[in-house]
Amino acid sequence: MVWTNSKDSALRERAQAVIPMGMYGHQSVMLLPDDYPQFFDRAEGAYLWDVDGNRYLDFMCGYGPNLFGYGHAGIDQAYFDRARRGDTMTGPGEAMVELAEALTAQVTHADWAMFCKNGTDATTMALMIARNHTKKSTVVLAKGAYHGAAPWCTPLKNGVTKADRANQIFYEYNDVESLEAAVREAGGDLAAIFASPIKHDTFVDQELPDPAYARRARELCDEHGALLIVDDVRAGFRLARDCSWALVGVKPDLSSWGKAIANGHPISALLGSDAARMAAATIYATGSYWFSAAPMAASLATLKLIAGTDYLERTIALGERLRAGLDEAAARHGFGLRQTGPAQLPLIMFDDDDTSAKGYLWNNALLKRGVYFHPWHNMFICAAMTESDIDFALTAADDAFKVVKASGPLEPVAKLQFLHQMVDGA
Numbered sequence: 153m154v155w156t157n158s159k160d161s162a163l164r165e166r167a168q169a170v171i172p173m174g175m176y177g178h179q180s181v182m183l184l185p186d187d188y189p190q191f192f193d194r195a196e197g198a199y200l201w202d203v204d205g206n207r208y209l210d211f212m213c214g215y216g217p218n219l220f221g222y223g224h225a226g227i228d229q230a231y232f233d234r235a236r237r238g239d240t241m242t243g244p245g246e247a248m249v250e251l252a253e254a255l256t257a258q259v260t261h262a263d264w265a266m267f268c269k270n271g272t273d274a275t276t277m278a279l280m281i282a283r284n285h286t287k288k289s290t291v292v293l294a295k296g297a298y299h300g301a302a303p304w305c306t307p308l309k310n311g312v313t314k315a316d317r318a319n320q321i322f323y324e325y326n327d328v329e330s331l332e333a334a335v336r337e338a339g340g341d342l343a344a345i346f347a348s349p350i351k352h353d354t355f356v357d358q359e360l361p362d363p364a365y366a367r368r369a370r371e372l373c374d375e376h377g378a379l380l381i382v383d384d385v386r387a388g389f390r391l392a393r394d395c396s397w398a399l400v401g402v403k404p405d406l407s408s409w410g411k412a413i414a415n416g417h418p419i420s421a422l423l424g425s426d427a428a429r430m431a432a433a434t435i436y437a438t439g440s441y442w443f444s445a446a447p448m449a450a451s452l453a454t455l456k457l458i459a460g461t462d463y464l465e466r467t468i469a470l471g472e473r474l475r476a477g478l479d480e481a482a483a484r485h486g487f488g489l490r491q492t493g494p495a496q497l498p499l500i501m502f503d504d505d506d507t508s509a510k511g512y513l514w515n516n517a518l519l520k521r522g523v524y525f526h527p528w529h530n531m532f533i534c535a536a537m538t539e540s541d542i543d544f545a546l547t548a549a550d551d552a553f554k555v556v557k558a559s560g561p562l563e564p565v566a567k568l569q570f571l572h573q574m575v576d577g578a
């Protein structure tokens with residue numbers, strides 16, 4: 153099928169009139185390489201079809217929620233069965249208790265669970281609970297880490313006041329000295345240390361957590377009576393069948409979850425230890441859709457697959473197959489690639505590509521060959537992918553390297569310069 157985008161272009165034009173900038177937030181393709189479709193028609197397993205009918209092997213997985221495949225039959229059956237009997241009701245269903253039981257059984261540090269809709273709800277509740285528990289204000293966070301789109305954490309400063317960002321001190325991820333310095337600066341006012349499970353910031357190489365850094369964060373919280381928060385919204389259940397910092401032997405007091413916990417159905421969660429139970433019970437936290445039963449039923453079905461299948465080992469093996477194949481192809485074509493982070497959460501950037509020009513051309517060429525990659529955000533491997541899907545991506549990547557090689561000198565990507573100005577200059 154010949155790649156076209158006439159329907160997408162027409163929708164974008166209509167959107168310009170009725171949606172600010174035609175689209176907003178992280179799913180806007182404004183900053184992606186040319187031709188990335190904005191609007192999609194359907195999704196199944198590891199694949200996605202745009203409104204023009206172009207099919208893509210989707211390495212973004214909805215920016216994380218798709219863990220077992222789009223439209224997974226068992227998970228969706230649980231969702232629709234529950235929804236037919238009642239979803240958003242005047243109170244929660246039985247599934248709320250069952251899901252809290254299942255999550256606290258699955259995640260070692262957790263003694264209780266609270267449910268909400270978005271990752272931002274969960275990280276914001278974590279912040280409030282830490283302040284309520286300690287009766288202190290200052291939170292120490294890693295520079296550049298994403299924790300959501302509320303005024304306290306949104307990356308763009310438009311619409312945000314100094315007061316929204318008060319009582320925050322930043323450290324460098326994995327840097328014990330800078331963490332200690334931030335905690336010293338907090339003095340007697342430390343409420344929490346916030347950590348991403350891995351450094352999965354955009355535009356920069358990913359980093360696994362140094363166990364010494366993770367352990368020091370735990371010690372510092374204990375010394376100051378503060379809470380340690382791990383934000384597992386993006387990586388949760390993709391690195392471990394437990395909180396991701398179980399891999400480095402560190403238990404947080406609170407962990408925030410979302411995305412993959414219900415394979416795309418809208419629910420997020422905050423899990424906590426007994427130490428934080430009373431503080432959690434005495435903040436006011438709620439939302440009209442937070443107690444809907446059907447996403448909870450979907451999450452329960454997802455957790456059964458997490459506990460009972462080899463999805464984790466498979467996504468790691470598929471990620472490693474992709475990584476090895478890309479390294480081999482890049483070397484053959486004379487390119488250096490930086491593939492960072494865990495293999496199942498790949499981030500792929502070119503060496504010697506400060507202006508992202510090579511990356512953008514390569515990603516565009518992949519898109520035209522039916523592979524949806526992202527040039528500067530970590531991607532995701534889902535358990536519905538197969539070895540032959542990975543090989544399909546590798547064949548497309550091989551062709552895409554040829555396109556970059558044949559291109560000659562490239563112009564810097566102008567739209568990214570605009571983004572960096574917005575972030576730095578805001």
Ligand SMILES: Cc1ncc(COP(=O)(O)O)c(C=O)c1O
Binds near residue numbers: 270298301348384
């Ligand atoms: C680490 C992390 N925390 C929090 C969030 C916010 O989640 P949501 O977009 O569901 O509000 C995200 C979203 O990408 C995330 O990656």
